[in-house]
Amino acid sequence: MTNQIKEKLIKLSEEIADLISCSSDLINLDEIRVLSLGKKGSVTAYLKNLKDYDEDTKKQIGSLVNQVKSNINNLIDTKKISFRKDLLNNRINSEKIDITLSSKERELGTLHPLSRTIEELSAIFADMGFSIVEGPDIETDYYNFTALNIPKEHPARQEHDTFYLEPDKDGNRKVLRTHTSPVQIRTMEKLNLKEFDEIRYIIPGRTYRSDHDATHSPMFHQCEGLVLGKNINMGHLKGCLIEFCRSYFNVENLPVRFRPSYFPFTEPSAEVDIGCKKEKDGSLSIGEGEDWLEILGAGMIHPKVLEGVGIDPNIYQGFAFGMGLERLTMLKYGIPDLRPFYDSDLRWLKHYGFLPIDNPSLHSGLNGVFS
Numbered sequence: 001m002t003n004q005i006k007e008k009l010i011k012l013s014e015e016i017a018d019l020i021s022c023s024s025d026l027i028n029l030d031e032i033r034v035l036s037l038g039k040k041g042s043v044t045a046y047l048k049n050l051k052d053y054d055e056d057t058k059k060q061i062g063s064l065v066n067q068v069k070s071n072i073n074n075l076i077d078t079k080k081i082s083f084r085k086d087l088l089n090n091r092i093n094s095e096k097i098d099i100t101l102s103s104k105e106r107e108l109g110t111l112h113p114l115s116r117t118i119e120e121l122s123a124i125f126a127d128m129g130f131s132i133v134e135g136p137d138i139e140t141d142y143y144n145f146t147a148l149n150i151p152k153e154h155p156a157r158q159e160h161d162t163f164y165l166e167p168d169k170d171g172n173r174k175v176l177r178t179h180t181s182p183v184q185i186r187t188m189e190k191l192n193l194k195e196f197d198e199i200r201y202i203i204p205g206r207t208y209r210s211d212h213d214a215t216h217s218p219m220f221h222q223c224e225g226l227v228l229g230k231n232i233n234m235g236h237l238k239g240c241l242i243e244f245c246r247s248y249f250n251v252e253n254l255p256v257r258f259r260p261s262y263f264p265f266t267e268p269s270a271e272v273d274i275g276c277k278k279e280k281d282g283s284l285s286i287g288e289g290e291d292w293l294e295i296l297g298a299g300m301i302h303p304k305v306l307e308g309v310g311i312d313p314n315i316y317q318g319f320a321f322g323m324g325l326e327r328l329t330m331l332k333y334g335i336p337d338l339r340p341f342y343d344s345d346l347r348w349l350k351h352y353g354f355l356p357i358d359n360p361s362l363h364s365g366l367n368g369v370f371s
């Protein structure tokens, strides 16, 4: 009896081994496992009938069944590993990357000439210990005019060609700032002068005036400068701006002229010209020749402006300056027309733009501010 069962079991085990070796894939292999070793499997069935035998036979059949089970498990595991290997090899062969194919061309963007100018200015002024502040494009009448000593009815208001917003419920009309000078006021208002011996800021940003031709745009950019301290005088203003002009235009002995002028928020005021030569064909050579070109306005901050922000003009003095960034950019890079600055024409941007990696460096300038 026991021998018969033994033979049957061995035969069954050989059949299952054959099935395993001929199995087609992992799913088929699992089916074989369930059919032989599962709850209702052909091998498991032998264990279920054990109770009908005596102790000795039980032991013999039991151990044989266990041997068969472990044998089948081993065969299944080995087959599984071989299936997985095949799968991996198939993937490796089918997912080959053809490295001989040339890659798609990547378009490299350029930095807008205005962004470049702002970066250059930032680097030059950082070298002189300036840091950057910004202010809102939509201003109150107070910051844009009144606090800058441009009272109501002052003729300077007309020159600004201001864009006014709809009046609010109290009848107050905000403006699109006509210059970056209001940020001087906002900056000085917030100062805690006990913490500083001196402050130096530049304020780049957008400005707006109702004006449009080859050299004017209703939206344009300015950069303001503000220096305030206990011993600041006109000599500092001149030194700072001469240094700036020479660095920006990269001309070592560039002639710089300070011409008396008038701005309501500075006293004395000056307009700053650089030496140049206007060629007959209309082109310009900066730094040579007998001609002058105006590039910025400046002056010592008016005592009334300082008083307005609660600073005693007998203790603190300062200077300020303001310049148009489009004009500075056009002069340096020989760009004849202002209008394409805002057209987003890729051909223009490619022609006049700059590679982002070719940036002006900050040298050691920021140390001066934070030390």
Ligand code: DAH
Residues within 6 Å of the ligand: 178, 179, 180, 181, 224, 225, 263, 266, 296, 297, 298, 299, 319, 320, 321, 322, 323
């Ligand atoms: N805000 C003046 C303008 O838009 C420029 C200017 C002149 C700014 C003299 C200044 C300054 O800070 O001192 O025309």
